[in-house]
Amino acid sequence: MSAKTLYDKLWDSHVVRENDDGTSLLYIDRQLIHEVTSPQAFEGLRLANRKPWKLSANLATPDHNVPTTDRDQGITDPVSKLQVDTLDSNCDNFGITEFKMDDIRQGIVHVVSPEQGATLPGMTLVCGDSHTSTHGAFGTLAFGVGTSEVEHVLATQCLIQKKSKNMLVEVNGQLDEHVTAKDVILAIIGKIGTAGGTGYAIEFAGDAIRSFSMEGRMTLSNMAIEAGARAGMVAVDDTTIEYVKGRPYAPSDEHWEQAVQYWKNFYSDSDALFDKTVSLDAADIKPQVTWGTSPEMTMAIDELIPDPTNESDPVKQEGMKAALKYMGLTAGEPISEVSVDVVFIGSCTNSRIEDIRAAAEVAKGNKVSSSIKQALVVPGSGLIKKQAEEEGLDKILTTAGFEWREPGCSMCLAMNADRLEPQERCASTSNRNFEGRQGQGGRTHLVSPAMAAAAAIAGHFIDIPLTNKQG
Amino acid sequence: MEKFTKMTAIAVPLDRANVDTDAIIPKQFLKSIKRSGFGPNLFDEWRYLDHGEPGMDNSTRPINTDFVLNKPRYNGARILLARDNFGCGSSREHAPWALEDYGIRVIIAPSFADIFYNNCFKNGLLPIILEEQTIDELFNMVFENEGFELTVDLELKKITSDSGISIDFELDQFRRHCLLEGLDEIGLTLEHADDIRAYENKQKEITPWL
Numbered sequence: 302m303s304a305k306t307l308y309d310k311l312w313d314s315h316v317v318r319e320n321d322d323g324t325s326l327l328y329i330d331r332q333l334i335h336e337v338t339s340p341q342a343f344e345g346l347r348l349a350n351r352k353p354w355k356l357s358a359n360l361a362t363p364d365h366n367v368p369t370t371d372r373d374q375g376i377t378d379p380v381s382k383l384q385v386d387t388l389d390s391n392c393d394n395f396g397i398t399e400f401k402m403d404d405i406r407q408g409i410v411h412v413v414s415p416e417q418g419a420t421l422p423g424m425t426l427v428c429g430d431s432h433t434s435t436h437g438a439f440g441t442l443a444f445g446v447g448t449s450e451v452e453h454v455l456a457t458q459c460l461i462q463k464k465s466k467n468m469l470v471e472v473n474g475q476l477d478e479h480v481t482a483k484d485v486i487l488a489i490i491g492k493i494g495t496a497g498g499t500g501y502a503i504e505f506a507g508d509a510i511r512s513f514s515m516e517g518r519m520t521l522s523n524m525a526i527e528a529g530a531r532a533g534m535v536a537v538d539d540t541t542i543e544y545v546k547g548r549p550y551a552p553s554d555e556h557w558e559q560a561v562q563y564w565k566n567f568y569s570d571s572d573a574l575f576d577k578t579v580s581l582d583a584a585d586i587k588p589q590v591t592w593g594t595s596p597e598m599t600m601a602i603d604e605l606i607p608d609p610t611n612e613s614d615p616v617k618q619e620g621m622k623a624a625l626k627y628m629g630l631t632a633g634e635p636i637s638e639v640s641v642d643v644v645f646i647g648s649c650t651n652s653r654i655e656d657i658r659a660a661a662e663v664a665k666g667n668k669v670s671s672s673i674k675q676a677l678v679v680p681g682s683g684l685i686k687k688q689a690e691e692e693g694l695d696k697i698l699t700t701a702g703f704e705w706r707e708p709g710c711s712m713c714l715a716m717n718a719d720r721l722e723p724q725e726r727c728a729s730t731s732n733r734n735f736e737g738r739q740g741q742g743g744r745t746h747l748v749s750p751a752m753a754a755a756a757a758i759a760g761h762f763i764d765i766p767l768t769n770k771q772g
Numbered sequence: 773m774e775k776f777t778k779m780t781a782i783a784v785p786l787d788r789a790n791v792d793t794d795a796i797i798p799k800q801f802l803k804s805i806k807r808s809g810f811g812p813n814l815f816d817e818w819r820y821l822d823h824g825e826p827g828m829d830n831s832t833r834p835i836n837t838d839f840v841l842n843k844p845r846y847n848g849a850r851i852l853l854a855r856d857n858f859g860c861g862s863s864r865e866h867a868p869w870a871l872e873d874y875g876i877r878v879i880i881a882p883s884f885a886d887i888f889y890n891n892c893f894k895n896g897l898l899p900i901i902l903e904e905q906t907i908d909e910l911f912n913m914v915f916e917n918e919g920f921e922l923t924v925d926l927e928l929k930k931i932t933s934d935s936g937i938s939i940d941f942e943l944d945q946f947r948r949h950c951l952l953e954g955l956d957e958i959g960l961t962l963e964h965a966d967d968i969r970a971y972e973n974k975q976k977e978i979t980p981w982l
Binding site for chain 2: 317318320322323324326328330337338340341344349351354355365366378380381383384387421423424429430431433444445446447448449450452453456457458459461463465495496499500526529530531551552553556559560563595616617619620623714715716733735736737738741
């Protein structure tokens, strides 16, 4: 048999049938459900008098609309409340497992599923959310779908799909100790562009990638979609298997050895062919800050804000000018002199225990600058919140002046009460710096958790090693 | 799903790259549990001067007269002319729902984001990919000729105009067939229920833990 990539293996092992028109019916092992993209799918099932094909394949939790304070008072916004109530009643009526708002296992779907062992290597996983690419960290084929496809998976456990092309993104060499998975993925997006991965499934490889924990690999895969790729993935290795072991939805002892043997097949054969390969040298990657309104508009912390007049492509030049205007920035200014109003540490990109530890490490013994209006830390799940509290991280953060919140998507997309006011500038560990993403007129700079914490302390962007000297 | 066969309509030019789904339909409108009614909030932050929230009377809101959709010459437009990477960002199907509800049935761009592109076909929208140079020419024609109309024929895979342009486009067979017939994809898949069960039975041996 010919050599296969990781993506080829995942794809081939899930093809139910190949149709004459070049599409395939692809089996989906797991579907994650949240309140925003599912109500119309359940309604569709009801209207067509259809039932879920395999109840146990689905797992639901509300995340986008949930408040991060005063949980015991419920959701005050009636429109948000209706959406979460609708998820609850749909899950109750159809018999789907849901971690409701008052369950300690509730959190951001892309944090909850891996934490529970509901995301496993070698599986296909979808969710009505573009950041489903996160789960690719486990050697899983995971991608975001629209509501019609949520309904399609509920009804049939399958999707009609066309195979994507294969892209390999290799990062080799030694990363500087202050360079995180977030910096690496921003640097990759900066290099290939937000549409660079369109039509591809990306595999992240190389020794710098292998050195990342599962948390780091999830941060990396999470933002594959910001490079245009629906799926990003990392091959299975011992790190993957160690992470999965013992989690509630992981295979029991009875099947564990069989599962491990099966999972170990999910890597790219050494002679497998990729349609495109991109290589980065780990040593060249510095801590990143985005300066514009697209994740590809990224720069190193020690650089000057780019000048649109140096861009030859007229459409890009206009885009850069519009971005600088929206962001209230001047070309040629050092990004490290730009002051920040709000700091947000959270989201499906960076709200896991390692992220909170990284923020706490920077915050320890320091104080949030008096110029900062708000500095939020929003853990990705109730269980992460509990673990962080057991480690005393919440105390370090609150002593420094950060707010310690309840889990959810929060200010990443501001569907709940956490949002920016017009022109407020935010150092955010989230994944999108689009216009209005964190609140109308709000200005988002994407950074790692350590960079966000450092900005909170300094009041402006700053390279992390300088924080303790100037803090 | 509504069929798409052939349509003649005014084209409206949205001259910016990387138009994301947050711009197409801002998140506050995603709280709806319905599929319809998103049209008045399409491009909400660009179309209106105030901050939009669900439940507002959109007819009384201040309009941004600089925004292309608000220019009277493009009233009734059903074709959107766009730039690279249209529909990037989130998987929200509310984006095609909003475009469709507004009246747009065809989007012509040099490239689309994958999830958005896929979502269009589930809602009777036809996204067409053309060469950048052809798109530039279409933008120029639309700018220069008020009331400029295009005819999009999915059967023939052709875009034409009274002025004599004729552009062929490509579309995969399955998607074209579904659009032309207005097919229910779930119904199509359920015709293969036996194949799905056979796959599941085979997998019980290979991955018994799932």
